Amino acid sequence: MKYTAGQAAKAVGVSKATITRALQNGKISGSKDDNGAWSIDPAELHRVFPPVAHATPETQILKQSATPxxxxxxxxxxxxxxxxxxxxxxxxxxxxxxxxxxxxxxxxPPAPAPIPQMPAGGFWSRLFKKERGT
Structure with a gap:
């Protein structure tokens, strides 16, 4: 007995869209009849998707909510x-x-900047000091 897409989805605990997507992507093989309904061999289906009877309840919930x-x-x-x-x-x-x-x-605190020391006297006195050598 062959499965329809809906029956196959129930048999393996996934959504019908997951089965349809797997058929379209070539992960499982199946054929369409004149009305456009899928016909899937159980051996082909279970080659990719394990049957629900062998799965734990946690696995069934995971498979129903998430595709691979x-x-x-x-x-x-x-x-x-x-x-x-x-x-x-x-x-x-x-x-x-x-x-x-x-x-x-x-x-x-910032380091204080050194204050340049100006030589004593004005320009001319400094100049004359240099000439005198003092």
Whole structure:
């Protein structure tokens, strides 16, 4: 007895859209009748999707809510989320380090600039001192 797309979905605990997508992508083979309904051999279906009877209730819920493509996408997104979280932690640590440096610099009094000492007397007196050698 061959399955329709709806029967196949119930037999393996996934949505009808998942079965249809698998048929269109060539993951499982099936044929359409004159009315456009899919006809899927059970052996072909269970080659890719395990039957529901062998699956645990947790697996059945997972299969109903997520296709293999979505599970892979979820894993990729979780990894990306973890990487972004780590980058955020590093950025916050760097920010805190620069904040501490800025606080230390603002607390330390600036070194006084040396005041240039002007020689005593005016221009002409300095000039005559040089000529006299004093």
């Amino acid at each position: 493509e979505k599970v892979n996408e979820t894993a990729v997104l979780e990894r990306e989320n973890q990487m972004l979280h780590e980058a955020l932690i590093e950025a916050r640590q760097e920010r805190d380090r620069w904040h501490q440096i800025a606080e230390r610099l603002s607390i330390a």
